[in-house]
Amino acid sequence: MQASELENKLARYLLGELSERERIEIEERYLSDGDFFDEMSVAEDELIDAYVRGRLSGEDRELFEQNFLCSAARRERLKSAQALMRFADTHGAAAHISSWQRFLSILSFESPAIRLVLATGFMLLIIGGPVAVIQMNRLRSDLKGLQSDQIARNQREKELEQGLAQQRQQNEALTKGLDQERNERGHLEQELARLTEQQAPPVTFGLGFGERERSSGSTSTQAARMTVPRGAELIKLQLDLLKDDFKDYLVLLKDAQQHDVWRGLLQSTKAGRGKAVVVRLPSHLFTTGQYRLALSGTNNKSDYEIISEFSFDLIKK
Amino acid sequence: MEDGPVYKKNWILTGPALDKTLAHLDTDPNEAGRKLLEIRRKLRRFFECNRCSDADELVDVTLDRGARRMVEGIEVRDLPSYLTQIARFVLKEHWTSPERNMDEIEDGGAAQLLAAPAESQVGYEREEQDERLECLEKCAGRLVPAERQRVIDYYYDQGRAKIDRRKRMADQMRISVGNLRVRMHRTRERLEECILDCLKEKKRI
Numbered sequence: 092m093q094a095s096e097l098e099n100k101l102a103r104y105l106l107g108e109l110s111e112r113e114r115i116e117i118e119e120r121y122l123s124d125g126d127f128f129d130e131m132s133v134a135e136d137e138l139i140d141a142y143v144r145g146r147l148s149g150e151d152r153e154l155f156e157q158n159f160l161c162s163a164a165r166r167e168r169l170k171s172a173q174a175l176m177r178f179a180d181t182h183g184a185a186a187h188i189s190s191w192q193r194f195l196s197i198l199s200f201e202s203p204a205i206r207l208v209l210a211t212g213f214m215l216l217i218i219g220g221p222v223a224v225i226q227m228n229r230l231r232s233d234l235k236g237l238q239s240d241q242i243a244r245n246q247r248e249k250e251l252e253q254g255l256a257q258q259r260q261q262n263e264a265l266t267k268g269l270d271q272e273r274n275e276r277g278h279l280e281q282e283l284a285r286l287t288e289q290q291a292p293p294v295t296f297g298l299g300f301g302e303r304e305r306s307s308g309s310t311s312t313q314a315a316r317m318t319v320p321r322g323a324e325l326i327k328l329q330l331d332l333l334k335d336d337f338k339d340y341l342v343l344l345k346d347a348q349q350h351d352v353w354r355g356l357l358q359s360t361k362a363g364r365g366k367a368v369v370v371r372l373p374s375h376l377f378t379t380g381q382y383r384l385a386l387s388g389t390n391n392k393s394d395y396e397i398i399s400e401f402s403f404d405l406i407k408k
Numbered sequence: 409m410e411d412g413p414v415y416k417k418n419w420i421l422t423g424p425a426l427d428k429t430l431a432h433l434d435t436d437p438n439e440a441g442r443k444l445l446e447i448r449r450k451l452r453r454f455f456e457c458n459r460c461s462d463a464d465e466l467v468d469v470t471l472d473r474g475a476r477r478m479v480e481g482i483e484v485r486d487l488p489s490y491l492t493q494i495a496r497f498v499l500k501e502h503w504t505s506p507e508r509n510m511d512e513i514e515d516g517g518a519a520q521l522l523a524a525p526a527e528s529q530v531g532y533e534r535e536e537q538d539e540r541l542e543c544l545e546k547c548a549g550r551l552v553p554a555e556r557q558r559v560i561d562y563y564y565d566q567g568r569a570k571i572d573r574r575k576r577m578a579d580q581m582r583i584s585v586g587n588l589r590v591r592m593h594r595t596r597e598r599l600e601e602c603i604l605d606c607l608k609e610k611k612r613i
Contacts, residue, residue, distance in 0.1 A: 105457065118457070122450050122492045131453065133589045136596060144566055161459040164452075171600045174540040175563055178548065183564025253553040260552060 101134035106151060107158035139172045270354070271392070274341060277355015284325055284371035293325035293371060300331050301386060301399025316404045319374055326377070328370045330386055330401065335359050335366040337388030341395055342370050347381040356392070379407050425475040432478065432487050447471075447488055451495055458499055466502060470495045543606035547599050555595060562592050 103109050104117050121128045141147050142155050160166055284293075296317050319326060330342070340359060344352040353376055359366045368386060383402050387395040434440035448467055455463035474491045477484070484490045548556050558577065565573050578588040 107457075107459065118454055119492070122454060123489065125446070128450055128453075129590045129593070130586075132597075133593050136589075136593055140563070146566070158459055162456050162461050162463050164463065165456060167604070168600065170537070170540060171544075171603050174537065174544045174603070175559075175596070175599070177537075177541055178544050179560050179563035182560045249553075253557070256553050 097130070098134055098137070101131055102138050105135060105138050105159055106154040108154060136172075139169055140176065142169070143172050143176050273354050274356035274392075277342070277353065278357060281355060281357060281371055284373070288325060288327070288371065291324045293327040294319055294323045294374075295327040295329065296403075297329045297331070298384070298401045298403065300333060301401050315402070316406065318406045318408055319377065320408055323374050326372050326374050328372070328384070329362060330368045330370070330384070330399075331362065332359055332366045332368065332398075337396075337398075338390045339388070339392060340368045340398070341387045341389060342368065343385045343387070344370075344372070344376075345383050345385070347383075352376055352382070356389075374407075377405050377407065379405060381405075421472050421475055422479075425479045428478050429471070429475045429487070432484065444471075447491060451491065454492075454495055455499065460499070460502060466495075466498055470498050473498070539607065539610060540603060543603045543610070544599065546606060547602035550602070551595070558592070559595060559599070562588075 100109070100113075101117070104114060109117070117131075121131045138155070138159065142152065147155060160169065294317075317326075338358070339356050341354065341356055343354045346352050353372060355370070357368050357370065359368050361367075362369070370384075381402070381404055383400060385400050386398045388398050389395045430437060430440040430444060433443040448471070451467045451470055452463045455466045460466055470491055473494050474484075474487065477494075548559060551559070561573060561577055564570075574585055574588060578585045581588065583591070
């Protein structure tokens with residue numbers, strides 16, 4: 092079946108004009124074939140648009156109103172199509188002004204610059220006769236050239252903006268993907284560290300509640316200064332939680348220059364009477380200096396809510 | 409005291425029945441959910457094309473009935489085509505149901521849209537269309553600029569100019585006109601959903 096023949100048949104089906112046998116045949120096809128269902132969806136769009144644009148014959152219009160607009164959902168789609176056509180007409184008309192209209196707009200003397208040029212030209216016409224006519228034509232053609240340049244420049248700028256926006260989106264997606272990878276890798280490192288812990292006991296520090304919790308009035312047992320003995324392989328940090336509201340916790344460690352040192356997605360564990368997030372980090376990640384640790388929570392690994400921050404000085408002896 | 413028998417008409421979809429239906433569609437729960445939504449969309453179109461004013465309700469009846477039959481132990485090989493068969497039965501029942509005629513009268517259906525509207529109604533509709541356009545502007549603003557421009561280009565123009573423009577667009581994107589149409593349909597669906605959400609939000613405010 093040719094494309095236009097099929098389109099016509101689908102339109103007849105949507106208008107409720109096919110015989111029962113033909114109707115069943117089409118229904119069987121779109122209920123079992125995803126591509127055909129897409130064709131049907133497109134045919135529905137086209138039919139609605141034709142109605143909105145007033146391109147249906149009187150008879151089809153009647154069938155459309157009687158048969159097609161049978162449900163609230165379809166009436167809703169019709170209203171959205173009307174809005175879509177208005178939207179396209181408004182913006183399309185602005186972008187698709189023909190060169191003929193542009194030429195006419197030059198003659199409409201709307202621009203003060205053009206008015207001045209034309210007035211000068213008129214003076215010259217009276218005084219200078221044919222020379223002025225030539226001059227005026229040259230000026231007009233220069234202006235037209237300038238206008239075309241301006242339009243081309245605007246078009247180029249628009250294209251560049253579009254390209255930039257796309258590039259920015261791709262970059263954001265890549266960064267997000269990379270962070271996700273690093274979070275997962277951090278999680279695996281934790282598992283590995285937990286196994287290593289049995290052979291070489293880590294140096295453990297309780298950082299207590301973070302700065303936000305402390306400012307909200309709870310007591311803290313924080314260790315603002317940590318001394319790590321030479322030879323220690325693993326450093327274990329315990330970050331207490333006031334509330335355990337999240338499925339996963341993102342731990343982000345930065346040095347004094349705000350460079351990422353480590354990040355990982357972890358789960359909370361029991362710690363005494365409460366809950367805490369425990370981070371196990373290889374000591375080679377650290378040199379003596381200041382560090383800042385940010386703790387965020389997430390339930391979907393995509394939206395993160397910052398919970399607290401911890402600052403500490405680490406001294407390696 | 410023991411519960412009485414559950415009659416077919418009063419049967420409601422239970423968690424285990426839904427799980428069983430999903431498991432029948434795919435072993436991966438996400439993929440099964442996607443397939444179920446796809447079936448829903450197709451069945452909704454089927455009922456709409458057979459002039460059912462409340463297609464969603466009939467889709468629910470179809471899916472519930474399919475799930476119940478599976479819980480009862482009916483062996484189903486191809487669930488989508490089994491549901492298609494059920495949908496045809498549901499449609500037949502709907503057309504012969506005496507309640508249907510009452511519903512159609514109460515609903516008014518398309519007649520509501522076509523009857524000459526009162527003056528106050530005209531004002532309200534114009535306001536509603538303006539709000540809808542405002543929402544569309546907002547929703548289209550969320551698309552990437554190139555996609556927004558594509559929407560304008562695709563729906564602008566009529567007749568021969570429209571056909572030529574769409575051909576040029578497809579050539580630029582190095583896809584067939586058919587693929588372009590499907591792609592634009594998906595964008596349109598997203599915009600329609602966004603408009604509905606936006607209108608709901610406006611009404612809430």
